[in-house]
Amino acid sequence: xxxxxxxxxxxxxxxxxxxxxxxxxxxxxxxxxxxxxxxxxxxxxxxxxxxxxxxxxxxxxxxxxxxxxxxxxxxxxxxxxxxxxxxxxxxxxxxxxxxxxxxxxxxxxxxxxxxxxxxxxxxxxxxxxxxxxxxxxxxxxxxxxxxxxxxxxxxxxxxxxxxxxxxxxxxxxxxxxxxxxxxxxxxxxxxxxxxxxxxxxxxxxxxxxxxxxxxxxxxxxxxxxxxxxxxxxxxxxxxxxxxxxxxxxxxxxx
Amino acid sequence: xxxxxxxxxxxxxxxxxxxxxxxxxxxxxxxxxxxxxxxxxxxxxxxxxxxxxxxxxxxxxxxxxxxxxxxxxxxxxxxxxxxxxxxxxxxxxxxxxxxxxxxxxxxxxxxxxxxxxxxxxxxxxxxxxxxxxxxxxxxxxxxxxxxxxxxxxxxxxxxxxxxxxxxxxxxxxxxxxxxxxxxxxxxxxxxxxxxxxxxxxxxxxxxxxxxxxxxxxxxxxxxxxxxxxxxxxxxxxxxxxxxxxxxxxxxxxxxxxxxxxxxxxxxxxxxxxxxxxxxxxxxxxxxxxxxxx
Numbered sequence: 001x002x003x004x005x006x007x008x009x010x011x012x013x014x015x016x017x018x019x020x021x022x023x024x025x026x027x028x029x030x031x032x033x034x035x036x037x038x039x040x041x042x043x044x045x046x047x048x049x050x051x052x053x054x055x056x057x058x059x060x061x062x063x064x065x066x067x068x069x070x071x072x073x074x075x076x077x078x079x080x081x082x083x084x085x086x087x088x089x090x091x092x093x094x095x096x097x098x099x100x101x102x103x104x105x106x107x108x109x110x111x112x113x114x115x116x117x118x119x120x121x122x123x124x125x126x127x128x129x130x131x132x133x134x135x136x137x138x139x140x141x142x143x144x145x146x147x148x149x150x151x152x153x154x155x156x157x158x159x160x161x162x163x164x165x166x167x168x169x170x171x172x173x174x175x176x177x178x179x180x181x182x183x184x185x186x187x188x189x190x191x192x193x194x195x196x197x198x199x200x201x202x203x204x205x206x207x208x209x210x211x212x213x214x215x216x217x218x219x220x221x222x223x224x225x226x227x228x229x230x231x232x233x234x235x236x237x238x239x240x241x242x243x244x245x246x247x248x249x250x251x252x253x254x
Numbered sequence: 255x256x257x258x259x260x261x262x263x264x265x266x267x268x269x270x271x272x273x274x275x276x277x278x279x280x281x282x283x284x285x286x287x288x289x290x291x292x293x294x295x296x297x298x299x300x301x302x303x304x305x306x307x308x309x310x311x312x313x314x315x316x317x318x319x320x321x322x323x324x325x326x327x328x329x330x331x332x333x334x335x336x337x338x339x340x341x342x343x344x345x346x347x348x349x350x351x352x353x354x355x356x357x358x359x360x361x362x363x364x365x366x367x368x369x370x371x372x373x374x375x376x377x378x379x380x381x382x383x384x385x386x387x388x389x390x391x392x393x394x395x396x397x398x399x400x401x402x403x404x405x406x407x408x409x410x411x412x413x414x415x416x417x418x419x420x421x422x423x424x425x426x427x428x429x430x431x432x433x434x435x436x437x438x439x440x441x442x443x444x445x446x447x448x449x450x451x452x453x454x455x456x457x458x459x460x461x462x463x464x465x466x467x468x469x470x471x472x473x474x475x476x477x478x479x480x481x482x483x484x485x486x487x488x489x490x491x492x493x494x495x496x497x498x499x500x501x502x503x504x505x506x507x508x509x510x511x512x513x514x515x516x517x518x519x520x521x522x523x524x525x526x527x528x529x530x531x532x533x534x535x536x537x538x539x540x541x542x543x544x545x546x547x
Contacts, residue, residue, distance in 0.1 A: 113384060117382075117384075128286065191311070191314060193295070193297075193303055193307040193308070193310040193311040194307065196310065197310040198310060198311055198312070198313040198314040198315075199313055199504070199505070199508050200313065200504055200505070201313060201314050210298065210314070216505055216508075229310060231508065234313075234314040236314070
C-alpha cells in the first residue's frame, strides 16, 4: 500500500516537473496556470524517481496544449458572459440608486414638511398655552365683576374693603390687557357664531332678528383669537314661531 | 399617493385621525378641538355651519340645526318614530321610505348631511396634511345594518372620499389597543360610552380577524345624561339647603350644566372634585358617580 502511494505521488511529482517545462514556455500567455503549477510543486513532499514515468509525461504534455486550444473560445464566451453579468449588475445597481434617490428625495421632502409643520405647531402651541392659561383666569375676572354688581357696601369700612379689592380687580384687568386680552363688545351687534354662543333667545321688536340683546357672560379675544366665546341672548322675531317657555323665562331673568 | 384618513363619524361628536410613523394621530379641527360636534347648521344667509360653529348657534336657530343625523342614516321612516320626536328639526318621508330633513324649503338626505360633516373633517385633515386626502376608512356601530353601512359609505362618496373600508367601532377600538398583534385567540369586551349612545360588544379574536359575537347597549345613554343627572342633583340639593329653585333661572342652569360637565371630566382622573359657583357651593363626591360603573 505504502509503495503504491509513493508511486502515485512520484508520478504526480514528475508530472508537475515536466508540465512545468511546458508551462514555462507558455507561462507568458497563461500566468495563472503557472502559479498553480508552482504551488503544486511546493506541495509535493517526496523526491522523485523520474525513470519510471516516461509515459505520463507525454500525456501531460499533450493535455495542456489541447486545453490551450479549447480555452481560447471558452474564455471569450466567459468574458462576454461576465460582461453581461456586470452590465446586469450595473443596471440593477442603477435602478437601486434611482430608487434610493427617490426615497431620499421623498424623505427629504417629508422632513421639510415635517419641519415646517412642527415650526407652525410650535407657534400654535405657544398661543394655545397662553390661551388656555388665560382662560383659566377669566372666571376670577367674572367673579370680581359679579361681586361689584352684587355687593352694596353700607358703612365706610365696608366701602374701604370693597374699594381695595376692586383695585386688585383693576390691576388684574390691566395685566390681562397688557398681555393682549381684549373684551368683546357684543351687545347690539349681529349674532356671529364665530364669536358668540347663543344660550337664550328673546322675542322682541325693538331690535332686528339675530341681534345680540345681552351679553350674559363676557367674551374675550387674544389678538385675533377667541379666548372665550361670549354667551349671549339673541333677539328673535316679535311673533315667536315656537312659543316655548324658553322665551318667557328669558324675559323673567333679563 | 395621499394618506388614508380614519374617521369616527359619531352621533354627537366626530373625529379624524391619520397614521404617522405607524401611530394614529388625531387631527385637531380649525378651532383646536380634537373632536368636532356632528352638527350642521343652516344660517339665514344660506351659509352652512358645521361643528362648533353650528353648536354655538343652535339655540337661536334650532329648527335649522341638524344634530344626531346618525340616528336616521340608512333607516326606514317607520322604524324611527321615537327618534323623530326627539329632534327639533323637521323630518319628512323621503323616497324609498328614508328619513329626510327639511331645512328652509330644501330637503336633505341623511347621507348629504353626514357628507357635510365628513367634508369638514376632510378639510381639517387637508389643513393638517397639506394635501387633500382622497381615501378614508369610516367606523360604524357593530349593530349597523347593511343599509346603514351602505348609506355611510355613500356619505363618504358625496364628500369626495373613496371609502376603502367600513369598520365596526368596537373592532377599531380593539385594533387601536394592538389586540390583533398578540398572537393568541382571545375574547374582548368593548365598552363604548359616547356622548349620546352607549354600546357594549363582545369580540372574538383569532388569526388577526375580529368577529363581533354580540352587541348591545342603550341608544339614549351617554355623557350628556351624566351631565344632566349632575345638574338635577345640584338643583335638588340647592333647593333643599337654600330654598331657591335654580331651574327657573336659565342662566344659572347654563352655568350649572357647564360646571357639571367640567366636574365630570375632572372625575376621570381624580377621586373628588368640588363645584364652586358664586351662586352655590357644592361638593360632588366621585363615589356617587363611580359607584355603579
